[in-house]
Amino acid sequence: xxWREKRITLIILAIxxxxxTIFFFTYRVQYExxxxxxxxxxxxxxxxxETATHARVSVEQQLAGYHKVEKDIRQVYDDEWSTQxxxxxxxIGEVMRLATISExxxxxxxxxxxxxxxxxxxxxxxxxxVSIGFPVEGTYQQIRxxxxxxxxxxxxxxxxxxxxxxxxxxxxxxxxxxxxxxRGAGGAKTPSQxx
Numbered sequence: 001x002x003w004r005e006k007r008i009t010l011i012i013l014a015i016x017x018x019x020x021t022i023f024f025f026t027y028r029v030q031y032e033x034x035x036x037x038x039x040x041x042x043x044x045x046x047x048x049x050e051t052a053t054h055a056r057v058s059v060e061q062q063l064a065g066y067h068k069v070e071k072d073i074r075q076v077y078d079d080e081w082s083t084q085x086x087x088x089x090x091x092i093g094e095v096m097r098l099a100t101i102s103e104x105x106x107x108x109x110x111x112x113x114x115x116x117x118x119x120x121x122x123x124x125x126x127x128x129x130v131s132i133g134f135p136v137e138g139t140y141q142q143i144r145x146x147x148x149x150x151x152x153x154x155x156x157x158x159x160x161x162x163x164x165x166x167x168x169x170x171x172x173x174x175x176x177x178x179x180x181x182x183r184g185a186g187g188a189k190t191p192s193q194x195x
Contacts, residue, residue, distance in 0.1 A: 081183050083183050090155065091155055092132065095134075095157070099146060102143075102145040102149055106136050107134075109133070111130065112130070113129065127181045129181055132179070133177040134175070134176060135174070139170055147162070150178060158178060158179050158181075160179045162174060162175070163175040
């Protein structure tokens with residue numbers, strides 16, 4: 001019989017087959033464990049990446065918000081809170097324009113200006129307050145429209161005082177005083193200078 005003649009070869013082949021089988025199953029189990037470990041590591045890294053991405057997006061949004069606030073503060077400081085030389089004429093022109101739009105033409109205007117005693121002075125800012133007072137006569141709708149226009153104006157206008165009276169029927173007499181604040185010549189520090 002052939003297997004007796006080649007017994008040593010067959011035994012060697014059987015040992016090799018058994019070793020290969022043992023190696024295959026051992027390697028397969030180890031490979032599966034390693035593969036599973038790599039999958040878990042990949043999932044963990046993916047989760048960390050998502051967390052880092054959300055954190056980055058959040059920080060970018062905060063930074064964008066900060067830049068917007070800084071831009072808005074600078075715009076208010078440069079435009080709304082500028083010096084009297086820069087804004088007085090546009091302020092007076094705006095008050096006169098709004099009175100004309102509401103079909104109330106004042107007979108006269110009175111102007112006053114003084115250092116501010118209010119919030120701006122308390123905050124340490126060198127502020128100047130300028131007031132414009134003027135009497136007008138018109139219907140309730142005209143007066144209401146003038147007050148509304150003053151409130152929604154792009155200029156920094158504060159309605160300081162209103163006095164209403166009526167002499168005849170539908171016509172109302174109103175004396176209104178509006179004011180605004182200007183940055184003093186020395187001026188407060190800009191937001192970037194304060195930092």
